[in-house]
Amino acid sequence: MxxxxxxxxxxxxxxxxxxxxxxxxxxxxxxxxxxxxxxxxxxxxxxxxxxxxxxxxxxxxxxxxxxxxxxxxxxxxxxxxxxxxxxxxxxxxxxxxxxxxxxxxxxxxxxxxxxxxxxxxxxxxxxxxxxxxxxxxxEPLLRGLGPEPLGNEFDAAMLARSCEGKATSLKAALLDQRVVAGLGNIYVCEALHRSHLSPRRIAATLATKGRKGVGGGEPTDHAKRLVSAIHTVLNDAIKAGGSSLRDHRQTSGELGYFQHSFKVYDREGEKCTTPGCGGTVKRFTQNGRSTFWCQKCQK
Missing domain, CATH: 3.20.190.10 (MutM-like, N-terminal)
Structure with missing residues (x-):
């Protein structure tokens, strides 16, 4: 889709x-x-x-x-x-x-x-x-949608609040349209790789834990890296006209070209592009969808 x-x-x-x-x-x-x-x-x-x-x-x-x-x-x-x-x-x-x-x-x-x-x-x-x-x-089709990932209100603090206490995986949280609207499998895989975060990481780790008499819920460095990666990958993809896989074509009839910039998506078995990593891109099924990642540099 x-x-x-x-x-x-x-x-x-x-x-x-x-x-x-x-x-x-x-x-x-x-x-x-x-x-x-x-x-x-x-x-x-x-x-x-x-x-x-x-x-x-x-x-x-x-x-x-x-x-x-x-x-x-x-x-x-x-x-x-x-x-x-x-x-x-x-x-x-x-x-x-x-x-x-x-x-x-x-x-x-x-x-x-x-x-x-x-x-x-x-x-x-x-x-x-x-x-x-x-x-x-x-409108039922729109009600409950989360913030736009390229909107001014979407930042590390908002993402941390949305993920605080969530025991689900980080990838599943990002695909939840109530957490952030518009992200799908391709760009979640890409953003997680660019922020060096595992798709299996618990979503709650984006927020600090509360201690005795001290409130938690503040964004961790993980949340800050992830929001920055989401912004970068989406803006880069838009500039490239999207990713041409299956059915997407621009109104000009031209293909989108961002698929040539994929770091992990659809690159199973290839070397990880993170400098100095040396790992290999793997694929596994997560919540019914293919997840592509490097288990060496994504923690």
């Missing part, structure tokens, strides 16, 4: 043709994706100006002049194509070829900017929903 950098790359690719433009035509070419479309889905979109295009975790949010918000999720295989009279592009592909069968073109927006925006989703795990802006905080 595309993670935060891939979704942010798609947002940036769609922004020039969506933001400030009117949706002249909206088409839902089937009754559902992962979930059924609302009965008034098309009616609430058609004729509306997109006043802003944002992102929350792995969701795209298009603000409409009506006061509604179009919430969009790529799912496992969803992608957007931007079709203009002079060219066609696709924001935000993972290295397996993307299906180009137009029978999977399930949603179309014809914009006053002169572009047609087509959402293609062979597996139909993506979804779209129109929500009133004043009801967004109560």
């Amino acid at each position: 595309p993670e935060l950098p891939e979704v942010e790359t798609v947002r940036r690719g769609l922004q020039p043709v969506m933001e400030g433009a009117k949706i002249l035509v909206a088409e839902a070419r089937r009754p559902d994706l992962r979930f059924p479309f609302q009965p008034d889905f098309v009616a609430r979109l058609q004729g509306q100006v997109v006043t802003g295009l944002g992102r929350r975790a792995k969701y795209l949010l298009a603000d409409l002049a009506s006061g509604d918000v179009l919430l969009m999720h790529l799912g496992m295989s969803g992608s957007f194509r931007v079709i203009k009279p002079d060219n066609e592009a696709a924001p935000g592909e993972f290295h397996y070829p993307r299906g180009k069968d137009s029978t999977h073109d399930h949603v179309l927006f014809r914009m006053s900017s002169g572009a047609d925006i087509v959402f293609n989703d062979p597996r139909r795990f993506g979804y779209m929903k129109v929500i009133a802006r004043n009801a967004l905080d109560e």
Whole structure:
């Protein structure tokens, strides 16, 4: 599933043709994706100006002049194509070829900017929903999401408070969208390696323990290193256009290139890139997902 950098790359690719433009035509070419479309889905979109295009975790949010918000999720295989009279592009592909069968073109927006925006989703795990802006905080799909990892409020102190007393593994805590929103398997593996922390480490070790008459919960050096690594790896991935594995492609049609910068993810059996380490990247299954790490330098 595309993670935060891939979704942010798609947002940036769609922004020039969506933001400030009117949706002249909206088409839902089937009754559902992962979930059924609302009965008034098309009616609430058609004729509306997109006043802003944002992102929350792995969701795209298009603000409409009506006061509604179009919430969009790529799912496992969803992608957007931007079709203009002079060219066609696709924001935000993972290295397996993307299906180009137009029978999977399930949603179309014809914009006053002169572009047609087509959402293609062979597996139909993506979804779209129109929500009133004043009801967004109560939306079940968004309620309970943790802080944005690139937002101002996300720092070592916040992460320590969220992990204080947690007996779960550090990797499991970082994948919990209530702890931090938008991180997935790839970037958690990469951030843990860059901060030299084991994915098996207990999450509670990011916070200091309280002693007699003294409160704990302060961020440890582990928490500070980890937050710095999360910031670095996400910003680097966004600059590279995301990671092209399976289904991610930029709206320009180009692949993301961050997979060439992976330190551990999908590099089982290779030498660890940490200077002076000499270890080997290993893979094991953790909470049903592949975890890649160097057990020599990640403690």
